[in-house]
Amino acid sequence: MAETPDNGKLARRDADADAPKADPIVSRSTSAILLVSALLLTGVLAWSLYDEVYGMRPWKSYQQSFVKRYDRYLRRLEKRGFQSEKEVKQSAEYKRLDAEAQAARAASAPKTAEVDKRVAAIDEQLGAISEQFQDRRGQITLASYNVEQAAGSRKESLRRDLEQKKAEKVTVNLPAADGGKATQKREMNFGELETMYVSLKDEKGRLLAEKGELLKPAGDLERQRDEYLKNNVTEVTRQQVSLTRTSLENFDFGMKQINYKGDMVVDRCESCHLGIRSPIPIRASDMVPLNRGKLSRPDPLARAFVSHPSPELLKVHDPEKFGCSSCHWGNGRATTSVEKGHGENRFWLHPLFKKENAEAGCNQCHSADRVLQGANSLNLGKDLFYQRGCVGCHRYEGFDRETDALSNTRQLVKQLEDEVSSNEHDAKVARADSSAPGVSDARAAELLARAEGLVVTNSQLEAKIDQLNTQARYLMQDQKKVGPNLKDIRLKLRKEWIPEWLKDPQAFRPGTKMPTFWYLSGSENPDKGNIVPASMQDDERKAIAAFLWQSAYEGRVAQQPQGDTAHGEELFRTRGCLACHSIGEGEQKVGGVFAANLTKIGQKENYDYVVRWVHNPRERWAPYCPKEKRDLTPEDYTKNGKKFEFDTGKHTRCPNDGAELQVQNMTVMPNFRLSDQDARDIATYLVSLAPAANYPEASYMDDTKLFEKGKSLVKQYGCAGCHEIRGFEEEQRIGKELTAEGATPLERLDFARMTHLAEDGHEPPGFGEEAHADGAGEAKAGGAKKEKEGKPWYDHKGFFEHKLGEPSIYDSGKVKDPKEHLRMPKPYLTDEWKRALTTFLMGSVGTEGANVPAALFYSPTDQQKAIQDGWWVVKKYNCMGCHSVQVGQKSVLSGLTQYGADGAVGAIKLGPEQLPPGLMTEGARVDPDWLLRFLSDPSLSGYSEGIDLGAHGGKPSAAKPEENNIGRGTQSNRQSGPGGGGAQPPQNQAGVNATPQQSGEAGLKPQAGENRNGVRTYLRVRMPTFNFSPNELRTLVRFFLAVSAQQEPYIKPQAEPLSTAEKDLARALFTSQAAPCLKCHMTGDPGHDQTATAPNFLQAGERLKEDWTVRWLLDPQRIMPGTAMPSQLFKRDGERWVFNGPLPPAAADYQGDHARLLARYLLSLTPEEQARARTTVPAQVPAPSGTQAGPVASNGRGKPRPAAAPGRQSAGRAKAGRGSRQQVSQRLRRLRFARERRLRLARERWRQAAAARERVRDFSP
Incomplete structure (x- = not known):
C-alpha cells in the first residue's frame, strides 16, 4: 500500500519559501517612530489645549491685560491725588455740612451707646432662651396638630399630654439684664418662655427704632454733605477709585454675554471692550502698556479698553437691553478674532461702522426723528438730503410728507366723488323703479326711502369732500420746491445766461445747490466716465435752454425806479437776509448757506423782477390748476364772470371746475413786509454787487424745433424734481428710492468696472481733482478726502462716498449708447457734508436690514411726536438762522461780527441786543393762543391771510380783502412787451393781459403790517411773514409746547385782580x-x-x-x-x-x-x-x-x-x-401828537386783547 503525503507540511514549506528573510518588527527598532509620534501627539495635545483655552478665547488675555492696566491707572490716580475732592472738602459749605453732621453724630452718641448696650444684653438673653423656646414650641405645635387630627377618647388623652408639655419646666441659665457676666439659673415653662421671648423681641425692636430716630438727623446731614460733594466734585473721588480697585481684585474672568429676551439680542462685545461702562472715564492714553514711556502712542488694546465717549447715551440705551452691536454693528457673537467680531467680512451684512460714520446706527431705530439729540452728523445728513435737492430725484420715506398727504387727499376726493355719482345714479334708478307699473306700495315706499337715504349720504360725503379740499389747499400751501420756479425765467433772467448756467453752475456760483450736470458741460473726460461726446452735450444743453425759455410765462414785470444802494446795503445786512443768504466769495463771504449767494445776482436777473421778488417772493404770476394740469389765464376768469385774482384766502378755487389752485410760488422765502422803496433799495444794492457780464448770444433759444427735444431731456434728467416747470407739475422722480439703500447687498451695488480698483484700494483716475473751490480753507466741490494708500473701498461706505464725489466714474470704461449714461449729476459737497450724507445713507436700512429687533425701534408718540413734527417745519424754513431753538445752538446771525460786542453796520450800532430772541422755552413763556396769532401775523397788525383766527383762538382779521397780497393778478403781470431781449413766440399765455387790481406804485401791492415788528419793534431784524398754513401753525404751536413740556390744551388761569x-x-x-x-x-x-x-x-x-x-x-x-x-x-x-x-x-x-x-x-x-x-x-x-x-x-x-x-x-x-418853555419847536409838538396817537392805539389793542382772552381756545384747523 502506498503512503499518503503530508499536505500540511508541504503548504508550510511553500509559505516559508515565500516569506522574507528579515522581519522588520523583530529585526529593527521602532523607538524613533514611537518617539516622533509621541512628540507629535503631545504637541497636538498642547496646541489643542492652548487653542481651547486661549486660541479660541483671545478675550482671556485681553481681560488679564485690562485688569493689569486698569489697576495701574487707578494707582496713578491715587498717587496723583484727588484735587477736586480736596478743594470741595476745603470749601466753607462742605466744612459747615461736615461739622453739623459730626455735631449731630456726637450729640446722639451717648443715647445710642445706651441703646447699643441694652440691645447687646437683650441679644445675650435671647441667645440663652432661644434654643429651649424653639424646641418646646416645635413639640407643642406637633402635639396641637395631633389633637386637632384625633377623635373620640384619644383626643382627650392627647389634650392632656399637650397641657402637660406646656406645664413642663426647663432650666435656663439667664444672663443678667444689665449685661453683666453673672447668670441666673431659672426654671420656666413654655408660657413663661414665650412671654419672655416676645417681650425681649419687642423691646429690641423698640430700641432699634429709637436708635434710628436718634441717628436720623446725623444721617440726613451726612447724606446732604455727601450729595454736596458728589454734585460739586469735577473728577473721580477716592471712594470711586477704592471701590473700583476692590472690584478688580475679584474680577470674574469669563465671557461677558448679554441676552435680551432669549436670542432677540445676543452680544459679547464687552468680553474685550471691558471699560466701556466704567464709572471712571478711561482714555486710550491711560491704558498704555507698561515700559512704553509717557510719550508712547496707545496700542490697539489701549484703544479697545476706553470707556464710552457718551455715557449719557447708555442711560437711555441700556447695554443690558441693546448690547453694542445693535447700534455699532459688527458680529456681536463672534469672539475668536478681531476681524470676525468687527464683521470685517464681505459676506457679513452688518460690518462695524467706521468712527466717522458711527451715527449711522442711530438711524436704524430713529429714522422717524427729524432731529436726534447728540447725532450731529446724522442730522446734518438729513438736512443736506432735503436742502441740497437729493429728495428731488430720490424718494425717502418720511421726506415727502406734504406730497404724499396731498396725493392721498386727492385720491380720496376722487373716490368720494365717484361714490357720490354712483349714489346719485342709484337714487335716480330707485325713484324710477318706485313708480314702475306693478310695484306694490310697500316696495315703492322702500325704494323711495333708499333714494332718500342715498341723498342724505351724498350730503355727508360732500361735506367730507369739502373738508378734504380744504386740506388739499393747506397742503398745496405747505408744498415747497428746492429750486426756483422756472416758469418765471422770461420775466426774471437774461436769456443768454441760461445756457452758461447749465454748462457749469459752480463756475458762476461756487457752492450752489444746483449740481453740475457733467453730461452738459461740453467737455469729454472718458477717464472720469463722461462718455457723452462734446457735440452731443452742447446740443442737449441748447435744447433744454430753449424748452425752458419757450415754456415760461410771457410778459414783463412792471418797470421800477432805481433805489438807494447805501440804504439797500443797510437794510440787507440788518433785516435778517444774511440768516439764509450770503454775499461775497472766498474769504470775503458772509452769511448763511441755507439759500443762494447773491453776489452775482445782477449778472443774471433783471432789476424789475428782483424788486418784485424782494417785495413779496410768494407772489405768483399765474395760478396753476392741478385738475386741468395747466396755468390759468385771465380769460379763464373773465368767461366765468370773475376777476383775475387768486390768493391763499378766499380766492383759491379754479373758476372753471372749482378745484383748489396752487396760488403762490413754492418757495420757503418769506415776506419781510418791506415798503416799495425799501424793496427797490435792496434790489439796487444786490444788482450793484457784481460788474456787468457778457454771454454768448443765444438766438437758438427761440427755435421752436428744439422745444420737443428739450422737453424730453428735461423729463429724462428729472429737472422737475427741484423746479416747477410747465407741463411737469405732476412729474414723478427719476431716481431709485433710498429708504433702505444701506441694506442693499454689496453685490447689488453697481461698482461697474470699479470693482477691482475698489477691492485693491486704488482710486479711479482723476477722482478728487476739482475745478472750483469756494475760498481758502474750504473743501473743494465734491472733493474726496484722500484715504490711506491701498485701503480697499469695496463696501457701502466706499460706494456712497465715490458716488457722491464723482458719480460719472461708474460709467468709466463702459461700452454703451451715450444716451444711456448715468443721470446723477455731481453735487457740491464739502468733506463734512459728504461724510454726513454717507452716514445717513449707511444708516438707511429699513426694518429688514436693521441689526436691532424691530420691537426696539423708537416710535415717537404724544409730545415727542409733536416735537419731531415741529422740527420738519423749523428746518424747512430755517428758523435756526435767526433763533436759537436748542440749548447751545448758535444762530447764523449770532455768528456775524455785526452782532458781536460793539458791532455795527456803518453808523448803525447793533451788538447782541439786536439779535432775535431765543426760543428754547417759548412754549412755557407765551400763551399758545397769542403764539398762534403771532405766527399767523408777526406784525400783529390784525392781518392773517386765509386763516380765520377767531376760529382758532386767535384775533380775527381786520384787514380788507383787497389787502391780500399773495399771488394776486395785478398790473405787475400784464403783458407789456417781451422780456429778456428779442421777439418771443407766445408759448405760455398764463397771466397775460391781467386786469389791474388795487396796487401800489409801479405794480407793487400794499403790504399788511409794512415795516413793523409786532413785539420787539426796536429790533432792526424783522420777523417775516411765512404765510403758514393752519397745518403748519398747529404743528409749530404744539412743537413749542412740547419742547417746553407744556400740557395741551392750555387753559389760562383766572387772573387775580390787584388791590x-x-x-x-x-x-x-x-x-x-x-x-x-x-x-x-x-x-x-x-x-x-x-x-x-x-x-x-x-x-x-x-x-x-x-x-x-x-x-x-x-x-x-x-x-x-x-x-x-x-x-x-x-x-x-x-x-x-x-x-x-x-x-x-x-x-x-x-x-x-x-x-x-x-x-x-x-x-x-x-x-x-x-x-x-x-x-x-x-x-x-x-x-x-x-x-x-x-x-x-x-x-x-x-x-x-x-x-x-x-x-x-x-x-x-x-x-x-x-431849552426854554416859550420856544417849543414844531418837532416836539409832532412828537407829542405821535405819543398821544400811540397811546390811543395801545388802549385799543389792550381792549382787543382782553376780549380775545375770553374766547374759547381751539387749535383744530
Whole structure:
C-alpha cells in the first residue's frame, strides 16, 4: 500500500519559501517612530489645549491685560491725588455740612451707646432662651396638630399630654439684664418662655427704632454733605477709585454675554471692550502698556479698553437691553478674532461702522426723528438730503410728507366723488323703479326711502369732500420746491445766461445747490466716465435752454425806479437776509448757506423782477390748476364772470371746475413786509454787487424745433424734481428710492468696472481733482478726502462716498449708447457734508436690514411726536438762522461780527441786543393762543391771510380783502412787451393781459403790517411773514409746547385782580432805581423807545404766562443764558421772595411774594397805568438795616448792571426838557401828537386783547 503525503507540511514549506528573510518588527527598532509620534501627539495635545483655552478665547488675555492696566491707572490716580475732592472738602459749605453732621453724630452718641448696650444684653438673653423656646414650641405645635387630627377618647388623652408639655419646666441659665457676666439659673415653662421671648423681641425692636430716630438727623446731614460733594466734585473721588480697585481684585474672568429676551439680542462685545461702562472715564492714553514711556502712542488694546465717549447715551440705551452691536454693528457673537467680531467680512451684512460714520446706527431705530439729540452728523445728513435737492430725484420715506398727504387727499376726493355719482345714479334708478307699473306700495315706499337715504349720504360725503379740499389747499400751501420756479425765467433772467448756467453752475456760483450736470458741460473726460461726446452735450444743453425759455410765462414785470444802494446795503445786512443768504466769495463771504449767494445776482436777473421778488417772493404770476394740469389765464376768469385774482384766502378755487389752485410760488422765502422803496433799495444794492457780464448770444433759444427735444431731456434728467416747470407739475422722480439703500447687498451695488480698483484700494483716475473751490480753507466741490494708500473701498461706505464725489466714474470704461449714461449729476459737497450724507445713507436700512429687533425701534408718540413734527417745519424754513431753538445752538446771525460786542453796520450800532430772541422755552413763556396769532401775523397788525383766527383762538382779521397780497393778478403781470431781449413766440399765455387790481406804485401791492415788528419793534431784524398754513401753525404751536413740556390744551388761569395797595406797592417796585425796568423796556415814549432793547409791557398780559414770568424775574440766566435781563432782583425770605433793594414803606404791611406781585402787575398793565408809572419819579427811600442801598441788579455776565439814574428815567423826556418853555419847536409838538396817537392805539389793542382772552381756545384747523 502506498503512503499518503503530508499536505500540511508541504503548504508550510511553500509559505516559508515565500516569506522574507528579515522581519522588520523583530529585526529593527521602532523607538524613533514611537518617539516622533509621541512628540507629535503631545504637541497636538498642547496646541489643542492652548487653542481651547486661549486660541479660541483671545478675550482671556485681553481681560488679564485690562485688569493689569486698569489697576495701574487707578494707582496713578491715587498717587496723583484727588484735587477736586480736596478743594470741595476745603470749601466753607462742605466744612459747615461736615461739622453739623459730626455735631449731630456726637450729640446722639451717648443715647445710642445706651441703646447699643441694652440691645447687646437683650441679644445675650435671647441667645440663652432661644434654643429651649424653639424646641418646646416645635413639640407643642406637633402635639396641637395631633389633637386637632384625633377623635373620640384619644383626643382627650392627647389634650392632656399637650397641657402637660406646656406645664413642663426647663432650666435656663439667664444672663443678667444689665449685661453683666453673672447668670441666673431659672426654671420656666413654655408660657413663661414665650412671654419672655416676645417681650425681649419687642423691646429690641423698640430700641432699634429709637436708635434710628436718634441717628436720623446725623444721617440726613451726612447724606446732604455727601450729595454736596458728589454734585460739586469735577473728577473721580477716592471712594470711586477704592471701590473700583476692590472690584478688580475679584474680577470674574469669563465671557461677558448679554441676552435680551432669549436670542432677540445676543452680544459679547464687552468680553474685550471691558471699560466701556466704567464709572471712571478711561482714555486710550491711560491704558498704555507698561515700559512704553509717557510719550508712547496707545496700542490697539489701549484703544479697545476706553470707556464710552457718551455715557449719557447708555442711560437711555441700556447695554443690558441693546448690547453694542445693535447700534455699532459688527458680529456681536463672534469672539475668536478681531476681524470676525468687527464683521470685517464681505459676506457679513452688518460690518462695524467706521468712527466717522458711527451715527449711522442711530438711524436704524430713529429714522422717524427729524432731529436726534447728540447725532450731529446724522442730522446734518438729513438736512443736506432735503436742502441740497437729493429728495428731488430720490424718494425717502418720511421726506415727502406734504406730497404724499396731498396725493392721498386727492385720491380720496376722487373716490368720494365717484361714490357720490354712483349714489346719485342709484337714487335716480330707485325713484324710477318706485313708480314702475306693478310695484306694490310697500316696495315703492322702500325704494323711495333708499333714494332718500342715498341723498342724505351724498350730503355727508360732500361735506367730507369739502373738508378734504380744504386740506388739499393747506397742503398745496405747505408744498415747497428746492429750486426756483422756472416758469418765471422770461420775466426774471437774461436769456443768454441760461445756457452758461447749465454748462457749469459752480463756475458762476461756487457752492450752489444746483449740481453740475457733467453730461452738459461740453467737455469729454472718458477717464472720469463722461462718455457723452462734446457735440452731443452742447446740443442737449441748447435744447433744454430753449424748452425752458419757450415754456415760461410771457410778459414783463412792471418797470421800477432805481433805489438807494447805501440804504439797500443797510437794510440787507440788518433785516435778517444774511440768516439764509450770503454775499461775497472766498474769504470775503458772509452769511448763511441755507439759500443762494447773491453776489452775482445782477449778472443774471433783471432789476424789475428782483424788486418784485424782494417785495413779496410768494407772489405768483399765474395760478396753476392741478385738475386741468395747466396755468390759468385771465380769460379763464373773465368767461366765468370773475376777476383775475387768486390768493391763499378766499380766492383759491379754479373758476372753471372749482378745484383748489396752487396760488403762490413754492418757495420757503418769506415776506419781510418791506415798503416799495425799501424793496427797490435792496434790489439796487444786490444788482450793484457784481460788474456787468457778457454771454454768448443765444438766438437758438427761440427755435421752436428744439422745444420737443428739450422737453424730453428735461423729463429724462428729472429737472422737475427741484423746479416747477410747465407741463411737469405732476412729474414723478427719476431716481431709485433710498429708504433702505444701506441694506442693499454689496453685490447689488453697481461698482461697474470699479470693482477691482475698489477691492485693491486704488482710486479711479482723476477722482478728487476739482475745478472750483469756494475760498481758502474750504473743501473743494465734491472733493474726496484722500484715504490711506491701498485701503480697499469695496463696501457701502466706499460706494456712497465715490458716488457722491464723482458719480460719472461708474460709467468709466463702459461700452454703451451715450444716451444711456448715468443721470446723477455731481453735487457740491464739502468733506463734512459728504461724510454726513454717507452716514445717513449707511444708516438707511429699513426694518429688514436693521441689526436691532424691530420691537426696539423708537416710535415717537404724544409730545415727542409733536416735537419731531415741529422740527420738519423749523428746518424747512430755517428758523435756526435767526433763533436759537436748542440749548447751545448758535444762530447764523449770532455768528456775524455785526452782532458781536460793539458791532455795527456803518453808523448803525447793533451788538447782541439786536439779535432775535431765543426760543428754547417759548412754549412755557407765551400763551399758545397769542403764539398762534403771532405766527399767523408777526406784525400783529390784525392781518392773517386765509386763516380765520377767531376760529382758532386767535384775533380775527381786520384787514380788507383787497389787502391780500399773495399771488394776486395785478398790473405787475400784464403783458407789456417781451422780456429778456428779442421777439418771443407766445408759448405760455398764463397771466397775460391781467386786469389791474388795487396796487401800489409801479405794480407793487400794499403790504399788511409794512415795516413793523409786532413785539420787539426796536429790533432792526424783522420777523417775516411765512404765510403758514393752519397745518403748519398747529404743528409749530404744539412743537413749542412740547419742547417746553407744556400740557395741551392750555387753559389760562383766572387772573387775580390787584388791590389798590398791591398796585401802589407793585408800581413802587416797578419804578425803583434798583429795578431798571424802564431803562431797557419800551414805554410808549418815542424818544425813549428809540434806544430801548426790550419789549413793551402792554403786550405781556395777553402774551406771557404768569408762572414763567415769575421764574424769569427770579433768575433769567437759568432760562436763557447770556440774556441782558438782570438777575438778583429778589432774595429769599423764608417761604417768599422779597425785593432785593430799598423797600417802600408800604412793603412792611405786605406779607406776600414780591416777585409774583410784580408779575401780576406787569401782566395787568394798561396804557393808563404805564403812563402813570412812566411819569412816576421814584422816591429816595433809605435802605433798611441789612439792605443794600444802591442798585443790586446783575445781568448775569459777571458785572452788576447799574440801575437808571434818577435824572435819566427817559431819554425822550430829558431831550424834550431842554431849552426854554416859550420856544417849543414844531418837532416836539409832532412828537407829542405821535405819543398821544400811540397811546390811543395801545388802549385799543389792550381792549382787543382782553376780549380775545375770553374766547374759547381751539387749535383744530
